[in-house]
Every structure is written in structure tokens, then in C-alpha cells.
Amino acid sequence: MGADFLLTVREALKRSPFAGARLMAGAGGLDRQIRWVHILEISTLENLIYGGEMILATGVGFNLDTAHSVRYMEKLIQQNAACLCIEIGPYFHAVPEELRELADRCGFPLILLPHSIRFVDITQDLHSLIINRHHRTLRELESISREFHRLTLTANGTLNVLKLLHKSTSTQLIYRPLNGTPVCYPPLTADKQDQLLASTDACFKEQEAAPSAGADTVPKPYFAAGSQIVLQSIGVLNQNWAYLALICHREPVEFDYLLLDSAALSIAQELLRTRYMEERKLFSENLWVDELLNNRLTDEKQVKAMLGPSLNRYAELYIRVCLIEIGNLHDESLQLQETDAETIRYHLSLLLRSIFEKHGFRLFLTMKNNRLAAIAVDKKNSGKAKARLQSALDALGSLRADDKLRDLKLAVGVGKAYSSLSQVYMSHREAVQALALHSCFRKPALFYEDLGVFQLLALNDTETLRQFVRSYLGAVLDYDQAKGSDLLTTLRIFLDHDGSKQVAAQKLFIVRQSLYYRLEKLKELLGEDFMVPETRLAISVALRAHQMLPPDRSDHIPNRIKNPSG
The missing domain is CATH 3.30.70.270 (Reverse transcriptase/Diguanylate cyclase domain)
Known part of the structure; x- marks a missing residue:
């Protein structure tokens, strides 16, 4: 159905503004699609066209130079222009044989226009036709998309979506859930289905491995098994649950891509709705x-x-x-x-x-x-x-x-x-x-x-943990509360880095002299031998336990043992 909305070179030549025009070469490309009409006289055209344009020229840029003319046409072919229409007149009198050969070899229509044909008539006629057809395409797309959504509310919704997509594009379709049975429509023989599934799976892996090109980028077709394959991921909750493959023997057109995207979205909505129902059922079961x-x-x-x-x-x-x-x-x-x-x-x-x-x-x-x-x-x-x-x-x-x-x-x-x-x-x-x-x-x-040691601290004996924390850290906690200091953090970082003064000073963002002062104060509060292995281990565990207890409870228990090492 989408192909009916395309404007080809063959059809354009039959319209009234082209009366008297002659196709000089490139008859093999008469079915090229015309997306727009563009007047172009200069040879630096790489950034001026997107592809699919009918190019109108008077020949003023050819400089009557055959080599220059050939380079001009080669660039048009490389940029995937639809065809070249040259006006016979003061700047261009005849078609060089080299241009004919290039046009025939590349299937690129070369059309001569008599001086009586006005470029403005061509652009007005073809642009009106292209815009009207595009509008019809959008209306058709909207209608089919609504039907896709309606079909997902029926029994066998996914299969019905595939049937409508096939009817609209006249292509072979494969619905491939990542966990489940693939569906081919129209149905295929077992051998043909296995062959196509292998081809589409390989294309899907290649597409998954490729860097993301953005949500607005049209997916590129893959060539496999003598066909062109267009893949559309069916994503739900930022996860790929399936993919939909469109296999055709012609060049996919924009209408195909838009319908494929709409069908995939409808199937995704049905998948999500079905999964929600299954999730509720699973919870009850x-x-x-x-x-x-x-x-x-x-x-x-x-x-x-x-x-x-x-x-x-x-x-x-x-x-x-x-x-x-x-x-x-x-x-x-x-x-x-x-x-x-x-x-x-x-x-x-x-x-x-x-x-x-x-x-x-x-x-x-x-x-x-x-x-x-x-x-x-x-x-x-x-x-x-x-x-x-x-x-x-x-x-x-x-x-x-x-x-x-x-x-x-x-x-x-x-x-x-x-x-x-x-x-x-x-x-x-x-x-x-x-x-x-x-x-x-x-x-x-x-x-x-x-x-680690938190496995022991997680045991449900909060009162014992409180007493343990108070026994080893009570003096430091009281000092911090009275002076508004944070010696506890200094102690934790110092022990966590194996007593390295250099690393501790860096982590605390202080000079080493300030750290020395704090360590002397800690010795005064905890005892000279607080770095003895047994005492150090107990203090490290108490620090971890302190992290678990609410500060307003662990910091205000009566201080029964000020210095465990004394």
C-alpha cells in the first residue's frame, strides 16, 4: 500500500509539465523515487541534497566541458539523486556520449527539457503532488495505527496485528519473542522458516551489538537470504522482549518503517498488559x-x-x-x-x-x-x-x-x-x-x-552492643559532644587505613601536624596502648557497632568504663 504513495521518475515524465521532454539515457532507473525537486547548477553539491531529488539544471555550471559534466553527474549519483533534467538552450546544446554511458551504466535517468518548459511549472506540479500524497500517507498511517491498537484488544491480538501489517506492506513478517515461539506470517514451510529465523537472528545480534543511533533514526535494512530485512525491537520497561522483522524483495520505503514502528508499539502494549495480568495471577498463586x-x-x-x-x-x-x-x-x-x-x-x-x-x-x-x-x-x-x-x-x-x-x-x-x-x-x-x-x-x-564483622553485630542484642560501644568509645563520644569536635571520625579513618598518618591526613583534608594533635588527644582519652592489636580490634568493632546504633541512644549511656585498657 505504501508504494502507491511514491512518485517515480516514470510517473513524473507522464505529467503535463514534461510534455516535449526526452529520456536520453538511464532507462533502468525510471522507478527511482522522487522525494523533492531541486534546481542545482553548482558542482559542490555534497551538502546540498539528501537523496531522492529530481535535479533541474540549465547547464550553466557545466562550462561546456565534458569532463566537468561527468564529474557533476557522478556526484549526483553518489548522493543518490533521483534523476537529472537538463534544459536544452544557450548553456547546453547536446548530450556528450560519456554522459549517456554513465547514465545507462548506473541506471540514472538523464532527461532533456526543451527551452519552452518552465522550471517553476515542474516544481509547482510535483511539489503539490508529493505534499498531497504525503498527507494521504499520514492519514492512512493514522487509520492503520488505530486499527493496530484495536486489534490488540481482541483474541490473538498479535497475530491479527501481523495480518494487517502484511496486508498493508505486502511483505513477509516474523514476530520473534526472546522467550517464546516465533510466529511467521504468512506461514512458511519448516525449512524456509528455519532459514529466515537464522538470518533474522543474526541480523538482530548485529543490531544489538551496534552502538545506539538514537530513537529518531530510521533502522537500516540488512541484506540476507536474497532479501532486505528491517528489524524493529519491541521494548517494554527498558528491556527488549521481542523483535519484529519485515522481509521484502524490494527497497523498503518510509511507509514500511512507520507501519513497522506502529505495529511494534501496539504489540509492546499488549505484552505489557498481558504481563501485568500474569504478575497479579502469580502473586495470588x-x-x-x-x-x-x-x-x-x-x-x-x-x-x-x-x-x-x-x-x-x-x-x-x-x-x-x-x-x-x-x-x-x-x-x-x-x-x-x-x-x-x-x-x-x-x-x-x-x-x-x-x-x-x-x-x-x-x-x-x-x-x-x-x-x-x-x-x-x-x-x-x-x-x-x-x-x-x-x-x-x-x-x-x-x-x-x-x-x-x-x-x-x-x-x-x-x-x-x-x-x-x-x-x-x-x-x-x-x-x-x-x-x-x-x-x-x-x-x-x-x-x-x-x-564482615557486621554479621555478628547484626545479632539482635541491642543492649549488649550499647554497653560494648560505651565501654570502648564512651570517652571519645563525651569529648566530641562537649567540645563540638569530631575525634570519632579521625579515629575511624586512622584505623581504617592501618594507622597510616599520611593517608589519614589526606582523607581528613588536614595537615599532618593537626593529625598529630588529634592522635595525642585520642591517646589521652583511650589510653597509650589503644593501637595494641587486641585493643585496636575491639575499638574497630565498636566503631562498626556505633554505626548501627542511633546516636541519641548510644552516646548518652552512663560511662561505666572510661578506659578499657587501664
């Missing part, structure tokens, strides 16, 4: 996930049956629990209604599932208030699972590009990996502890095994 996380479901065979056959083939599983907390879901600044908050939770879970699937993990999710609990099972059952999981969590940075999730503040805690489903509750407990320490580490995602 996966009530057992909460039971497993809290160690109320201990029958391993029963749980494996719930995981599905795809994971039962592994003798040993790699399982971690990830807790994702939305810290500001109920903040007044977001001005969210309860229905909005629920939509955000489902939207986030849908995005998480998509990201984790891409990195080789199957997710089983449960949701409570502002927290998502995810059991991540490694589908690849291979090495580097933690690195892939870290990559999946890092990909949550793509939330910044999502309008619904852009302003959310997320904290992630990850439990240790286990191979038995009966140990999932342990990973969940560890994820809770890691999440509780999120503010101490200031990292987007915190793995339990990376907590």
Missing part, C-alpha cells in the same frame, strides 16, 4: 513463597513441584533471597494514592522479573507493604552466579528512565546462596539482616557475606 521464607513449608518435594519441571532437572540448586525495600513509597512528597502504590509494586515486580530472567534467574516473588521478597533460582546452574546476580541488581539503575519508578528510593539486601529449598528461610533471615545494615554501607545492594 504463589502464596506458598511466604510460607517457605518463614520456614512454615518444609516439604522439599512439595516445594519442588511448585517450582515447575524446568528447575526439577537440577540435582542441586543455587538459591538466594533478595529483599527490595521501597524506602519512600508512603512519603507525602510522592502524593500517591493506595491504588497508585499497588500499581508501583506490581510495576516494580514486573521489571524485576524481566531483569532477572535476562540474567539467568527464575524469580518467585511475594509482596508485603513496601517490601518485595524474591527467591532467585539460577536457571543456568553454572559458575559466576553471584556476578550475574550483581549485574541484575545493578541493572535496577534503569529505573531512572521509568516514569513510574523514577523517584523511588530502593534498598536491597541479599542472603547467602543455598542449594536446598529447606534452607531458603536462612537466606531470607540473612537478607533481612543485610537490609537492616543498608544505611551503614551506603551501597545499593548489600550481600550478607560481604558484611
Whole structure:
């Protein structure tokens, strides 16, 4: 249908302003498309045309020089002009044989116009025709796009979209979900389908590997299997879920690209709508996930049956629990209604599932208030699972590009990996502890095994921790509170850098003499031997514990032991 709106050289020559015009050479290019008409007399034309122009010239720039004329036409051909129309008159009397040969060899129409034909008549006639056809194209495109959207609301919506796209473009189509069965329309034999799928998959990998050219760039066609292939990614939530391939034996036109983009957008909307429905269904069906996380479901065979056959083939599983907390879901600044908050939770879970699937993990999710609990099972059952999981969590940075999730503040805690489903509750407990320490580490995602001594400090005995902190740091805390100083930070940085005075001074942005004064004061408060290994270790642990306790509580406990080393 799009080809009906094109203006070709052949059609233009049949119009009344071209009465008396003669085609001198280049008959093989009569089906070239004319996008615009342009009068061009100079040879420095590289930046003056875009391609597809009918060039009108009087020959004044040829200087009656055959070599110059040939170079002029060669440049037009290189810039993909549609044709060259030269007026027979005072500046150009006859066509050199070299021009004829070049035009015939390149299939570039060379047309002679009698002096009686006015350029203004040609431009007015063809420009009016081109603009009117473009307007009709836009109306047709709008009508088909509306029909695409309507079809996605029917049964077999994607297939119906493919049927309409085929009817509108007369091309072979392939819908290729990244996880699912490909659909070819019109249907093909098994051998032909396999051949085309191999070609389109190779083109898609090449397109994925290429740097992004921007959203407004028309995708370039690929040449494979004797056809031209145009690929359109179907992206949802900043993830590629599928691609749509248009295979044709002719040159794709702008109408094809626009329809392909519209069809892909309609299919993306149907995919998102379907995934939302599936996500809600999964949450209602996966009530057992909460039971497993809290160690109320201990029958391993029963749980494996719930995981599905795809994971039962592994003798040993790699399982971690990830807790994702939305810290500001109920903040007044977001001005969210309860229905909005629920939509955000489902939207986030849908995005998480998509990201984790891409990195080789199957997710089983449960949701409570502002927290998502995810059991991540490694589908690849291979090495580097933690690195892939870290990559999946890092990909949550793509939330910044999502309008619904852009302003959310997320904290992630990850439990240790286990191979038995009966140990999932342990990973969940560890994820809770890691999440509780999120503010101490200031990292987007915190793995339990990376907590170090914080694993001990996370034990639920706050009173003992308070006393421990006070025992080793009470004198410094009291001094800082009384003097308005920050010796505690000096102590922490000094110990964190193995007692290096040079590095500590650099980190504190002070001269070394100032650091010496502070260290002398610390010796006075903590004792001369505060750098003895045992005392230093205890002070380092107390510093970590102090990070976990609210300052208004840990800093005001009665000072029972001022100097533990004394």
C-alpha cells in the first residue's frame, strides 16, 4: 500500500509539465523515487541534497566541458539523486556520449527539457503532488495505527496485528519473542522458516551489538537470504522482549518503517498488559513463597513441584533471597494514592522479573507493604552466579528512565546462596539482616557475606552492643559532644587505613601536624596502648557497632568504663 504513495521518475515524465521532454539515457532507473525537486547548477553539491531529488539544471555550471559534466553527474549519483533534467538552450546544446554511458551504466535517468518548459511549472506540479500524497500517507498511517491498537484488544491480538501489517506492506513478517515461539506470517514451510529465523537472528545480534543511533533514526535494512530485512525491537520497561522483522524483495520505503514502528508499539502494549495480568495471577498463586521464607513449608518435594519441571532437572540448586525495600513509597512528597502504590509494586515486580530472567534467574516473588521478597533460582546452574546476580541488581539503575519508578528510593539486601529449598528461610533471615545494615554501607545492594564483622553485630542484642560501644568509645563520644569536635571520625579513618598518618591526613583534608594533635588527644582519652592489636580490634568493632546504633541512644549511656585498657 505504501508504494502507491511514491512518485517515480516514470510517473513524473507522464505529467503535463514534461510534455516535449526526452529520456536520453538511464532507462533502468525510471522507478527511482522522487522525494523533492531541486534546481542545482553548482558542482559542490555534497551538502546540498539528501537523496531522492529530481535535479533541474540549465547547464550553466557545466562550462561546456565534458569532463566537468561527468564529474557533476557522478556526484549526483553518489548522493543518490533521483534523476537529472537538463534544459536544452544557450548553456547546453547536446548530450556528450560519456554522459549517456554513465547514465545507462548506473541506471540514472538523464532527461532533456526543451527551452519552452518552465522550471517553476515542474516544481509547482510535483511539489503539490508529493505534499498531497504525503498527507494521504499520514492519514492512512493514522487509520492503520488505530486499527493496530484495536486489534490488540481482541483474541490473538498479535497475530491479527501481523495480518494487517502484511496486508498493508505486502511483505513477509516474523514476530520473534526472546522467550517464546516465533510466529511467521504468512506461514512458511519448516525449512524456509528455519532459514529466515537464522538470518533474522543474526541480523538482530548485529543490531544489538551496534552502538545506539538514537530513537529518531530510521533502522537500516540488512541484506540476507536474497532479501532486505528491517528489524524493529519491541521494548517494554527498558528491556527488549521481542523483535519484529519485515522481509521484502524490494527497497523498503518510509511507509514500511512507520507501519513497522506502529505495529511494534501496539504489540509492546499488549505484552505489557498481558504481563501485568500474569504478575497479579502469580502473586495470588504463589502464596506458598511466604510460607517457605518463614520456614512454615518444609516439604522439599512439595516445594519442588511448585517450582515447575524446568528447575526439577537440577540435582542441586543455587538459591538466594533478595529483599527490595521501597524506602519512600508512603512519603507525602510522592502524593500517591493506595491504588497508585499497588500499581508501583506490581510495576516494580514486573521489571524485576524481566531483569532477572535476562540474567539467568527464575524469580518467585511475594509482596508485603513496601517490601518485595524474591527467591532467585539460577536457571543456568553454572559458575559466576553471584556476578550475574550483581549485574541484575545493578541493572535496577534503569529505573531512572521509568516514569513510574523514577523517584523511588530502593534498598536491597541479599542472603547467602543455598542449594536446598529447606534452607531458603536462612537466606531470607540473612537478607533481612543485610537490609537492616543498608544505611551503614551506603551501597545499593548489600550481600550478607560481604558484611564482615557486621554479621555478628547484626545479632539482635541491642543492649549488649550499647554497653560494648560505651565501654570502648564512651570517652571519645563525651569529648566530641562537649567540645563540638569530631575525634570519632579521625579515629575511624586512622584505623581504617592501618594507622597510616599520611593517608589519614589526606582523607581528613588536614595537615599532618593537626593529625598529630588529634592522635595525642585520642591517646589521652583511650589510653597509650589503644593501637595494641587486641585493643585496636575491639575499638574497630565498636566503631562498626556505633554505626548501627542511633546516636541519641548510644552516646548518652552512663560511662561505666572510661578506659578499657587501664
